[in-house]
Amino acid sequence: MSDAPYTIDELMIATLAREYTNDTRAFNGAVSFVPVCAYLLARKTHAPDLVWAAGSLAVDAQPKAIAESTLSDALWDGATSLSNSAYDFWSYAQGRRYNTFAFRGAQMDTFGNVNNTVIGSYDAPKVRLPGGGGMADLGCMLPLVYLWSTTHDPRTFVEKLDFRSGMGWGDGGDHRARLGLAGGPQLCVTNLCVFDFEPESKHMRLKSLHPGVTAGQVQEATGFDVVIPSGEIPETPAPTGEEVRILRTEVDPTSARLREFR
Amino acid sequence: MTEPARESKLRTLEEAAELIPDGATVGIGGLSMNYAPMAFVRTLARRRVKDLTVVAVVAGMPIEWLVAAGCVRRVLSGLVSLEGFGLAPRFRQAVQAGTVEFEEYSEHSLIARLQAAAYRLPMMPTRAGLGTDVLGLHPDTMRPVTDEVTGEAYVACTPLPLDFAVVHATAADTRGNVRVEPKLMWMDAEVVRAAANTIVTVEKIVPESSFRDNPAATSYPRFLVDTVAEARWGAYPLSCFPRYGYDGDFFRAYVKAHGDPAAGQAFWSERIDTPESHGDFLAANGGAHALLAISRRTV
Numbered sequence: 001m002s003d004a005p006y007t008i009d010e011l012m013i014a015t016l017a018r019e020y021t022n023d024t025r026a027f028n029g030a031v032s033f034v035p036v037c038a039y040l041l042a043r044k045t046h047a048p049d050l051v052w053a054a055g056s057l058a059v060d061a062q063p064k065a066i067a068e069s070t071l072s073d074a075l076w077d078g079a080t081s082l083s084n085s086a087y088d089f090w091s092y093a094q095g096r097r098y099n100t101f102a103f104r105g106a107q108m109d110t111f112g113n114v115n116n117t118v119i120g121s122y123d124a125p126k127v128r129l130p131g132g133g134g135m136a137d138l139g140c141m142l143p144l145v146y147l148w149s150t151t152h153d154p155r156t157f158v159e160k161l162d163f164r165s166g167m168g169w170g171d172g173g174d175h176r177a178r179l180g181l182a183g184g185p186q187l188c189v190t191n192l193c194v195f196d197f198e199p200e201s202k203h204m205r206l207k208s209l210h211p212g213v214t215a216g217q218v219q220e221a222t223g224f225d226v227v228i229p230s231g232e233i234p235e236t237p238a239p240t241g242e243e244v245r246i247l248r249t250e251v252d253p254t255s256a257r258l259r260e261f262r
Numbered sequence: 263m264t265e266p267a268r269e270s271k272l273r274t275l276e277e278a279a280e281l282i283p284d285g286a287t288v289g290i291g292g293l294s295m296n297y298a299p300m301a302f303v304r305t306l307a308r309r310r311v312k313d314l315t316v317v318a319v320v321a322g323m324p325i326e327w328l329v330a331a332g333c334v335r336r337v338l339s340g341l342v343s344l345e346g347f348g349l350a351p352r353f354r355q356a357v358q359a360g361t362v363e364f365e366e367y368s369e370h371s372l373i374a375r376l377q378a379a380a381y382r383l384p385m386m387p388t389r390a391g392l393g394t395d396v397l398g399l400h401p402d403t404m405r406p407v408t409d410e411v412t413g414e415a416y417v418a419c420t421p422l423p424l425d426f427a428v429v430h431a432t433a434a435d436t437r438g439n440v441r442v443e444p445k446l447m448w449m450d451a452e453v454v455r456a457a458a459n460t461i462v463t464v465e466k467i468v469p470e471s472s473f474r475d476n477p478a479a480t481s482y483p484r485f486l487v488d489t490v491a492e493a494r495w496g497a498y499p500l501s502c503f504p505r506y507g508y509d510g511d512f513f514r515a516y517v518k519a520h521g522d523p524a525a526g527q528a529f530w531s532e533r534i535d536t537p538e539s540h541g542d543f544l545a546a547n548g549g550a551h552a553l554l555a556i557s558r559r560t561v
């Protein structure tokens with residue numbers, strides 16, 4: 001079944017889902033269709049005890065479909081618990097009762113920091129983006145941060161962010177540890193490849209290439225120098241037929257995930 | 263012997279909106295697509311109040327309407343967008359044009375600032391923002407500190423007192439007791455507690471006995487609330503869990519219209535700004551048919 005036909009969104013979601021385990025205690029933010037699908041897929045396949053709070057408040061939600069807003073109560077159906085944001089959610093996040101978060105940005109740098117604030121200068125922006133929301137909080141508070149991007153190009157993966165809205169590995173090296181922050185970004189899944197982070201420097205490092213993509217193409221699409229390990233770079237494992245079926249028919253029957261792939 | 267008369271805090275939406283003067287700092291409840299006091303926001307926008315500082319932890323449509331009506335000087339927020347429907351077009355254009363100032367905070371730093379105000383403490387600590395550029399935007403209100411005893415780094419967020427809080431809820435009595443059913447989930451309580459004056463819009467006015475029968479369910483006791491206004495479907499086109507969901511058709515049409523300035527202006531005028539009463543507004547947006555489509559449970 002492993003050579004079943006699949007599309008890039010399904011490859012990215014399955015790749016993220018496989019990172020999650022029964023010890024994953026996650027929630028999601030705004031416009032987070034890819035990670036929401038990944039949590040649900042992981043829960044329906046190998047990680048039935050994974051904790052996911054829909055829109056950060058609705059624990060164990062079982063939405064029949066994914067709405068236009070991943071922060072909305074439309075995603076709460078079937079929840080076993082509804083949290084209060086200020087008292088429950090923020091204590092679970094800062095207290096590390098939750099351990100996993102995922103975000104993307106209009107720009108991303110080699111250390112997995114993200115910008116969702118402005119393109120150009122803050123005071124006279126060329127583009128005023130929606131804002132970092134909880135990125136500046138949750139990038140600091142959660143030990144397991146996952147990044148994704150559906151637009152792997154030099155405009156997104158930049159040498160220098162116009163604004164650091166969300167904390168990844170900061171300036172690299174031991175910057176997070178010096179600030180007393182646990183963990184950091186684990187993986188960045190893009191539409192071309194998967195990056196992990198070089199353990200010492202915390203630079204993004206090529207981990208696997210999606211089928212048909214070369215390391216040269218990844219470098220060309222990336223505005224900073226990609227750490228490319230010597231030897232052959234493995235191909236990103238394809239989703240199984242079962243994963244694709246569950247994703248299409250049970251997790252996201254209305255294809256809300258494609259909102260991120262326009 | 264007759265009992266002394268008790269104050270009624272019940273006002274119309276229009277009377278409640280009259281309370282907010284030009285230049286006020288107003289905190290708005292709800293989050294993103296959920297539970298903002300939209301009927302009040304629309305009424306306030308129609309008054310063309312000026313130079314507001316609007317505080318909203320995560321918001322979209324309330325900021326859009328107040329910006330469209332020229333009411334806003336400054337926005338303090340973590341995120342302003344229409345989520346999966348798109349960017350917030352009026353807000354974005356106004357900030358890019360420099361007519362509205364956006365002080366971006368992170369969600370938790372704003373909450374911490376509201377909590378500091380609520381508790382009347384000089385600061386509330388958080389780890390929010392460490393290592394990010396958000397700190398650099400706010401040297402006076404988000405101070406990085408190293409704890410003297412433990413050596414741990416944190417951010418001290420200074421109080422953000424509000425002139426007004428405006429939140430939506432399920433039920434209130436005329437004395438100002440307020441309930442959000444089944445419970446309060448957003449950051450509205452922080453907004454209310456940080457405010458000198460609180461206006462609550464509710465789906466329905468109920469007798470005081472409704473609170474005496476179930477006091478554990480009360481969200482805001484009456485001494486936190488100054489004004490109550492009834493607004494059935496008062497969060498529309500946003501959701502009011504569990505009664506109704508957001509109106510996706512409204513959001514789609516709003517975003518589509520704003521692809522063209524003239525069409526955006528026409529949409530704003532016909533469907534939001536011109537309708538006189540809240541009922542007129544609902545009627546201009548599909549009326550009973552639209553409301554039935556978003557209803558979730560028997561009210």
